[in-house]
Amino acid sequence: MKLTTSQVRYLRSLAHSLKPVVMVGANGITEGLLDELSNALATHELIKVKVRAEEREERDEIIELLCRKSGAQNIQRVGHVLTLFKRNSDKPKINLPK
Template sequence: MEITPKQRAHLKSLAHHLKAVMFVGKEGVNEQTIRSLEEAFNTRELLKVKVLEAAPVELRDGARELAERIPGAVVVQTIGRIAVLYRPDPEKPEIQLPPA
């Protein structure tokens, strides 16, 4: 899935107030992390993930790997140690993106 700069800006504004719901620690991106993130995507479409300093992956690499391993997910933003990921609900999307 690709998003336009306008859609990305909209998602960034929605994510601003969110707290990180997922943390990538010294184990890095593993199957448990993927399962937990998929479960979180079942209840919301926009998530913040924090990559801790002890993690063996860099923020951008970890965010890209998470988005690649979760079907339909896309990296919206990486800033500091936080990545914002978006995956629209396949049946009833709650977030209405601006037209492309």
């Protein structure tokens, strides 16, 4: 699902007050982390993820891998915090503007 600019702005405004619910630590991306990420996206649709990687290139690789494995879209990245969105196909929780 391709999001419009206004939809991305709307999602960023919703995510402003959110705290990270998933944290990528020293162990990197594990199956347990991917399961937790999938559960959080299914429950909330819009989440923040904290990536603890010092090098920018490493963070970029982790972010790309998280998006690919989860099927979520990268809404915003500020430093080590990433905002992801994945529409729940059964019961959408967030009503996006047109």
